[in-house]
Amino acid sequence: MPRGNCQGQGWWHGKFRGCGYRLTEGREAILDILAKSEGHLSAEDIYMKVHPKYPNVGLTTIYRTLDVLSGLGMVYKLDFGDGRARYELAEGPKGAHHHHHLVCTDCNKVIDYTDFIDEEVELLRETEKGLGKKYNFKITNHVIQFYGLCGKCSGKK
Amino acid sequence: MPRGNCQGQGWWHGKFRGCGYRLTEGREAILDILAKSEGHLSAEDIYMKVHPKYPNVGLTTIYRTLDVLSGLGMVYKLDFGDGRARYELAEGPKGAHHHHHLVCTDCNKVIDYTDFIDEEVELLRETEKGLGKKYNFKITNHVIQFYGLCGKCSGKK
């Protein structure tokens, strides 16, 4: 039963099974919600969405599954500073959609942006290579977030 | 008593007072610890260090002060995924020391790096300008972190 690092091929059935995980109703439900919701959902958000159709899937399973998924690199666990973790699919059914985030520190609005992504990604690639070598790190991921005030919030009091 | 956004001049006495905050023993102690510790301290870490000398400063005050400080932009509140917030001074007594982070997802070791900082900062400046205009955001801060396995952890089992 090979666990651990199982970067694999296609979509989830195979990936899951290939890594020794069992494919259960709850796990599929969660993945489905993540795939179609296209947002930044908290564990509880997901629970709310899964519950109507699968009332027997508990919050604990949501947390556990999210953990497995982010361990497999299928899901990113994000922190926007609002006290709860948020999750998004690493890549949709039809390929990646790499983006970074713009976060309003006042109302917590989050914008996905892809502008400048190419330049950023290129620089990141080089940086990762350089840092990896210099500090002997095997870099697998990065986070770039800009914080500030959205239009609505900067025109407040 | 002008509160809120008080981006100011020099070092803390002035900044604090200028923003209508009172400079108290506890606050000074916390700032001192942050200034000399040069790490990524949690609220409790700070409490531990402050307590011997100022046994009458409570954890609650640590949290409150840290909040004020990050509100003033004097301190960065960081999340490395280990379940507690960590703090670092935004700029030391002798000027800024802008850096980004390299985080081991296994042992939570954190490395401050300044390599590539110039290129990164330049790109960030442009990106901020572009994003700010396009999304009508007043960007005040950014976070760049690379995640991966440190040498020790990548050579594990």
Add this chain to the structure above:
DNA sequence: TTAGTAATGGAAATCATTTTCAATAAGCTT
């Protein structure tokens, strides 16, 4: 002084996430 208000600490409350544990279900082997 004196009043007005900011700041404090200790205890209690919050609340997201984890842990425990007995029950159940997946996938594999007959």
Add this chain to the structure above:
DNA sequence: AAGCTTATTGAAAATGATTTCCATTACTAA
């Protein structure tokens, strides 16, 4: 199809970082 092994599960309880309460104290300005 039935049995077996063990991953997975849900509910409830535990955890633990951060907040909130509130009565008390410390500043500041007039």
